Amino acid sequence: MSPGISRQSDALAVDETLRQFLGYRLKRAYNTIRSELLSLLDPLGLRITTYSALVLIADNPGLRQSALAEALDIKRSNMVAIIDELETNGWVIRKDHPSDRRALALSVTKSGKSTCKKALAVCAEHEANLLKCMSSDALTELLGTLEKIESSSETK
Amino acid sequence: MSPGISRQSDALAVDETLRQFLGYRLKRAYNTIRSELLSLLDPLGLRITTYSALVLIADNPGLRQSALAEALDIKRSNMVAIIDELETNGWVIRKDHPSDRRALALSVTKSGKSTCKKALAVCAEHEANLLKCMSSDALTELLGTLEKIESSSETK
DNA sequence: TATTGTTATACTCTATAACTATA
DNA sequence: TATAGTTATAGAGTATAACAATA
Numbered sequence: 254m255s256p257g258i259s260r261q262s263d264a265l266a267v268d269e270t271l272r273q274f275l276g277y278r279l280k281r282a283y284n285t286i287r288s289e290l291l292s293l294l295d296p297l298g299l300r301i302t303t304y305s306a307l308v309l310i311a312d313n314p315g316l317r318q319s320a321l322a323e324a325l326d327i328k329r330s331n332m333v334a335i336i337d338e339l340e341t342n343g344w345v346i347r348k349d350h351p352s353d354r355r356a357l358a359l360s361v362t363k364s365g366k367s368t369c370k371k372a373l374a375v376c377a378e379h380e381a382n383l384l385k386c387m388s389s390d391a392l393t394e395l396l397g398t399l400e401k402i403e404s405s406s407e408t409k
Numbered sequence: 410m411s412p413g414i415s416r417q418s419d420a421l422a423v424d425e426t427l428r429q430f431l432g433y434r435l436k437r438a439y440n441t442i443r444s445e446l447l448s449l450l451d452p453l454g455l456r457i458t459t460y461s462a463l464v465l466i467a468d469n470p471g472l473r474q475s476a477l478a479e480a481l482d483i484k485r486s487n488m489v490a491i492i493d494e495l496e497t498n499g500w501v502i503r504k505d506h507p508s509d510r511r512a513l514a515l516s517v518t519k520s521g522k523s524t525c526k527k528a529l530a531v532c533a534e535h536e537a538n539l540l541k542c543m544s545s546d547a548l549t550e551l552l553g554t555l556e557k558i559e560s561s562s563e564t565k
Numbered sequence: 566t567a568t569t570g571t572t573a574t575a576c577t578c579t580a581t582a583a584c585t586a587t588a
Numbered sequence: 589t590a591t592a593g594t595t596a597t598a599g600a601g602t603a604t605a606a607c608a609a610t611a
Contacts, residue, residue, distance in 0.1 A: 282435055282559045285559050312426050331578075350592090354586080354588085489570070
């Protein structure tokens with residue numbers, strides 16, 4: 254990024270004011286992980302949203318679309334295209350729900366299971382690389398803190 | 410969220426598989442903060458991107474647009490509309506750069522400084538509320554870990 | 566040749582309103 | 589009346605390619 258010659262005097266903004274804000278740091282850390290995951294999932298034909306949906310459907314056969322949307326914090330209306338994409342790839346099937354004729358029950362195909370397994374393996378390896386730079390205690394602490402942040406707004 | 414009557418048997422997906430992934434948890438935590446910040450900044454006429462840009466320009470008078478874009482991890486092309494918006498609101502001015510006729514030097518107006526101050530106060534209060542749910546040690550640990558994650562991809 | 570600001574464009578994610586068929 | 593899936597639509601954020609002026 255700075256090849257050979259050093260930076261121009263006005264090229265670098267030291268963002269001390271922003272850096273103290275947790276949201277700013279969270280976003281930057283997530284963006285790093287996000288772009289890495291995008292490159293990892295792309296060869297499998299998955300995006301982060303379709304990947305997350307596929308994993309959840311595999312773990313919860315018969316899941317309704319609306320329940321999936323709620324679990325992933327995605328609007329029902331935006332879920333449609335995601336499931337369409339998974340269905341077009343032959344990874345997910347929409348069946349009639351056994352007890353509610355309004356609803357659809359989602360399940361993964363054999364091919365979907367295989368893709369899901371590959372994706373999970375790739376992501377687990379990426380995760381392992383991430384965790385190399387922190388201790389097990391630090392990870393536990395981090396996950397606990399993130400959980401508190403995530404749920405803090407629900408108490409208001 | 411579950412008023413009175415308990416959930417239907419198939420309504421809730423327990424996403425144990427996804428929950429173990431850091432990226433998933435980071436995203437959810439950031440989304441909580443993000444939506445809170447959106448509501449806080451909206452009355453001031455700011456979005457998160459325009460807010461971040463305004464703070465950085467206030468802290469670094471004479472900043473080039475390209476340097477600002479680099480500091481915020483935003484493409485130069487996407488920076489244009491952000492500065493347009495800040496300029497339309499009378500908060501930021503684009504001046505000729507003193508030593509490079511290709512570049513523009515950014516600075517905040519009196520009104521921009523005032524808005525920036527208000528926004529920082531609002532965000533600092535939000536931050537204080539966030540930090541209430543964690544210890545000082547946990548915060549230090551969290552920031553250090555996020556920094557490691559953010560910079561981990563640069564070493565590849 | 567490379568960089569700065571810019572335009573045009575496109576794709577993803579997100580959010581809302583409204584429709585239908587069921588409950 | 590409320591809910592499930594759907595369609596349409598619009599606003600953000602992000603990414604790339606290309607251009608004119610300048611280094």
